[in-house]
Structures are given as C-alpha cells and as structure tokens.
Amino acid sequence: xxxxxxxxxxxxxxxxxHTIHIFSVFIYGGFLFVDILFLSKMSQTLNEKETxxxxxxxxxxxRKVVPYALMVAVASGLFLLFKIFGEIAPEGMNSFQVLLSIxxxxxxxxxxxxxxxxxxxxxxxxxxxxxxPFILVVIIILLSQLMYI
Ligand code: HEM
Numbered sequence: 092x093x094x095x096x097x098x099x100x101x102x103x104x105x106x107x108x109h110t111i112h113i114f115s116v117f118i119y120g121g122f123l124f125v126d127i128l129f130l131s132k133m134s135q136t137l138n139e140k141e142t143x144x145x146x147x148x149x150x151x152x153x154r155k156v157v158p159y160a161l162m163v164a165v166a167s168g169l170f171l172l173f174k175i176f177g178e179i180a181p182e183g184m185n186s187f188q189v190l191l192s193i194x195x196x197x198x199x200x201x202x203x204x205x206x207x208x209x210x211x212x213x214x215x216x217x218x219x220x221x222x223x224p225f226i227l228v229v230i231i232i233l234l235s236q237l238m239y240i
Pocket of ligand 1: 119120165167169171173194201228231235
C-alpha cells in the first residue's frame, strides 16, 4: 500500500510526464499541421526550384527537433499508459481501455516509423507522405478525449 508521500510523488511525476507528453505531441503534431496545411501550398506561389530550396531551408531545422519530439511522446505515453490503464476486468476491457489501446497502437506505429527512419534510414514501406501521420495524429487527439466519455 503506497504511503501518502509516495502517492504525492507519483502524482507529481505523473503530472510532469503528462505535461511533457502534451508538449512533445504539440511539437510533433504542430509540424505536421504546418506542413500539410501551409508548407504544401508553397508551390502555388514559388517555382519548383524555389519550393525545394525554401522547404529544405525549413526541414534542416525540423529534422533536429521533430523526430526526437515523437520519441519523447512515445516514451512519455508508455509511462502514462502503464500508470493509467488499470486492471482488465474478467469480462474484458472497458471502453476507456479499448480506446486508449487503439490510441497507443497508432502512436507506437508512428514512433516505430520515426525511429526506423531517423536511426536506421529505413523509410516507411507504405504511406510515405506526411498526410498519413497527420491523419493519425488527428485520430489520436480525438481518441485522447473520447476515451474519457
Ligand atoms: C504521436 C503520437 C501521440 C499523440 C499525438 C498523442 C496525443 C495525446 C493527447 C492530445 C493526449 C491528451 C492530453 C490531455 O487531454 O490531457 C494524450 C494523452 C495520453 N496519451 Fe498520448 N499521444 C501520442 C502517443 C502516445 C503513445 C504512443 C502512448 C502509449 C503507448 C500514449 C499514451 C497516452 C496516455 C495514457 C494519455 C492519457 C493521459 C491522461 O489523460 O492522464 N500516447 N496523448
């Protein structure tokens, strides 16, 4: 049985990791929103050579931060998952556990793609464009709220 101060420490640790989770997905998801909603429109006003140059001028900085933000999101998410998932009842998972499991699976899939690409230079086999992680992030954010209904 946890003592009071251990509960308080756990609550502080949980809140801290939860905050780190929100910031890391803010950076990762934020880049995907900017890329899909804005950067992809550059070719409407710039010619091909200028578009490639302008995009690369941004991507050299993105590559230094966004893949790591994704990895922090996955690591912090795993911590939160093990703390919040709870026991599975004999009759099976409740709706919170089912939706959280789907959210964790989609997040881990993105993490696996990101780690493969960043550390092993293995590009995604399917859905190579950023529209795929963008759609997954939108679904994950919706699940992160729906799971509490
Ligand atoms: C890139 C992928 C991910 C995104 C965009 C994402 C996004 C979010 C968002 C928006 C929340 C809600 C925050 C709130 O309302 O307080 C959240 C909470 C959570 N996420 Fe993620 N997440 C991702 C990956 C993961 C992974 C891989 C896991 C587990 C393996 C995970 C586990 C959790 C848990 C357990 C919570 C609930 C925390 C709580 O409400 O106390 N997440 N996530």
